[in-house]
Amino acid sequence: MPELTNSLREAREARGWTQAQLAEMVGVSRKTINTVENGVFVPSTVIALKLAKALSEPVEALFRLAE
Amino acid sequence: MTDQSSDADIADRLGRRRARLIPALGLFFIIQQSAYWANPPAERAVDHVRVGAWVAMTVVILFVLNSGGFWFRPARVRAMLDDEVTRANRASAMHWGFVAAMLGGVAVYVVQGAAQFTAREAIHLIVSAGILVALMRFAVLERRAYA
Numbered sequence: 013m014p015e016l017t018n019s020l021r022e023a024r025e026a027r028g029w030t031q032a033q034l035a036e037m038v039g040v041s042r043k044t045i046n047t048v049e050n051g052v053f054v055p056s057t058v059i060a061l062k063l064a065k066a067l068s069e070p071v072e073a074l075f076r077l078a079e
Numbered sequence: 080m081t082d083q084s085s086d087a088d089i090a091d092r093l094g095r096r097r098a099r100l101i102p103a104l105g106l107f108f109i110i111q112q113s114a115y116w117a118n119p120p121a122e123r124a125v126d127h128v129r130v131g132a133w134v135a136m137t138v139v140i141l142f143v144l145n146s147g148g149f150w151f152r153p154a155r156v157r158a159m160l161d162d163e164v165t166r167a168n169r170a171s172a173m174h175w176g177f178v179a180a181m182l183g184g185v186a187v188y189v190v191q192g193a194a195q196f197t198a199r200e201a202i203h204l205i206v207s208a209g210i211l212v213a214l215m216r217f218a219v220l221e222r223r224a225y226a
Contacts, residue, residue: 032087032088032091035087036087040159040162040163041087041090041091041094041159041160041162041164042087042091043091043094043162043164043165043224043225044162044163044164046224046225047164047224052223052224053163053164053167053224055163056163059163
């Protein structure tokens with residue numbers, strides 16, 4: 013069971029952005045976005061904050077501890 | 080912005096290529112091992128070439144694992160190829176490789192009474208176990224990341 017869940021995909025798709033577009037805004041690779049969305053990779057605090065900033069969401073709205 | 084997008088695209092393409100090529104590199108390394116152990120090197124000139132080829136292959140794989148490869152690409156592309164996910168995958172691969180090398184060393188130590196290994200053969204076994212397991216672990220994680 014993952015320790016962290018996220019709603020990154022939902023937030024990105026709600027804006028009509030592709031993974032590549034979000035990756036470019038944040039300055040990471042598309043692989044990073046893909047693995048975070050799929051729960052394969054838990055990003056660092058820096059990347060989580062950058063994602064939240066790019067999506068104009070508080071970081072806790074994107075990432076939550078799994079119940 | 081255009082350059083940034085272009086770099087990201089290049090990094091994505093190269094990263095996928097790396098994920099495809101690493102298993103092939105591992106397979107080549109295994110084939111090289113079977114050739115080595117099927118006919119262990121003696122002191123002929125051709126044997127020195129075979130040992131040299133193994134050393135060269137091992138060093139190249141180690142550098143690829145440690146740096147991510149693509150050394151002649153622009154720094155920004157290499158930075159994207161060596162992102163957080165890749166670094167985490169590499170750390171896991173190196174961990175597995177270290178454990179495999181240690182277990183290889185223990186195995187060689189234990190069976191030394193039954194099977195006589197030369198120092199060169201023992202080192203070959205231990206290094207190859209570590210390199211191969213690290214390479215395969217990195218390949219699995221990278222391919223999963225691009226799935």
